[in-house]
Amino acid sequence: GLSIVRKLVLRMGGTLCLESVPGKGAAFYISLPFGLPCGPAAEDSDFCGHPSDLFGLRVLMVEDDAVNLLCGKRMLEKAGCVVGTARDGQEALETILDRDFDLVLMDIQMPEMDGMEATRVIRSWSRAQGGETPIVAMTAHAFSSDTERFLAAGMNGHLAKPVSRQDLDRCLRSMPELRRP
Incomplete structure (x- = not known):
């Protein structure tokens, strides 16, 4: 089947x-x-045949799982984002030094350097540069204590996996520090 x-x-x-x-x-x-039909039931949706306000957003997706990386990248690209990828925290650091991003979606559990450590290093570096790129944790850890731990590590938000487009939109809309293109 x-x-x-x-x-x-x-x-x-x-x-x-x-x-x-x-x-x-x-x-x-x-x-x-497939697009969703626009009509009375769909008018409150961001999927009503027009691009969301994510269009042009430069996103770095850091994910060690190939399937999750592919799915997340495609979802972001379909929303109009320009997506860069990294497979672990160390690769994320190297990528951030080479390119400017509006947002980082950071997996927590990864080999080499996990998302918590990568966030600490990015925060230390970005403060020295005078700016802070928003970082959102993407993980299966969905308890409120986990969210508090991620925020304490310097992250700006949290998305529980599997991530839906609606959850992503809702999270990003709640972030005033996100630079929109």
Whole structure:
């Protein structure tokens, strides 16, 4: 069945993502390039056939899981963002030194340098440069104590995985420090 679904999704220009936790099960997500109809029920939505205010936003997505990285990157690109990627905290630091970003979406658990340490280094560096790029934690850790820990480490927000476009929009709209293009 999964093989058939994969073929259908690919033929429709979409993507299929898998999130698996050993001993717990798996979740499958598909993304298809269909617009939502604009009408009375859709007027409150950001998906009403026009680009959101994320258009042109330069985002660095830091994620060690290839599937999550691909899904997140595609979601951001479909929202009109210009997306750079890094697979761990060390690569994120190198990327930030080379390019300017409006936002960093930071995974927490990564090899080499985790998201908490990378955020501390980025904050130390950016304060010396006179600016602060907003950093949002992206993790399965969704308790309020986790959010407090991320904010204490210098992050500006928190998104629980799996991240939906609505959650991303809501988080970014609540960030006054985010520079919009």
